[in-house]
Amino acid sequence: MFLVNSFLKGGGGGGGGGGGGGGGGTAMRILGGVISAISEAAAQYNPEPPDMEVSATELMNILNKVVTRHPDLKTDGFGIDTCRSMVAVMDSDTTGKLGFEEFKYLWNNIKRWQAIYKQFDTDRSGTICSSELPGAFEAAGFHLNEHLYNMIIRRYSDESGNMDFDNFISCLVRLDAMFRAFKSLDKDGTGQIQVNIQEWLQLTMYS
Structure with missing residues (x-):
């Protein structure tokens, strides 16, 4: 589910505070079509497994x-x-x-x-x-x-x-x-x- 939540959050899954900017934007552009299709409910599923x-x-x-x-x-x-x-x-x-x-x-x-x-x-x-x-x-x-x-x-x-x-x-x-x-x-x-x-x-x- 980490993979799915990464789609919804624009990438940058589990790192520290400073790495979100450019990488997140790139991921959003690549995954935009997929993100818009996935239910908001799916993003709330927990726990997240430690894989992609x-x-x-x-x-x-x-x-x-x-x-x-x-x-x-x-x-x-x-x-x-x-x-x-x-x-x-x-x-x-x-x-x-x-x-x-x-x-x-x-x-x-x-x-x-x-x-x-x-x-x-x-x-x-x-x-x-x-x-x-x-x-x-x-x-x-x-x-x-x-x-x-x-x-x-x-x-x-x-x-x-x-x-x-x-x-x-x-x-x-x-x-x-x-x-x-x-x-x-x-x-x-x-x-x-x-x-x-x-x-x-x-x-x-x-x-």
């Missing part, structure tokens, strides 16, 4: 404090297992936490996907129904076949086929990570990859 990364528990607290400010989004809240999965698929260096660039990338995606979620919730139910889902995913940049949509609905939607906000975000985080992982392995751009058992297990188990 965001854990699954910290991510859960941030997201749940933010969604409480949006009553139009139907959600049961972000659970710890969901946040562990989100951290895992974003955690490129397998530290178990999100570093600066990883968190910034995730946060920018969440902002964009939240806007898409609201746009395609045409009946204002607070959820995305099965008929609204393909349009929402295509707007997010993911073009899937009908079989994949049906699989996603069974995995992330309720019995009526409605997907709430936390499941929508969780699904898109995983989908985005899987696309990026595939592209990194598809060196020749053929649309096909070969993986050995260890690579396959690494892709599927830590996610």
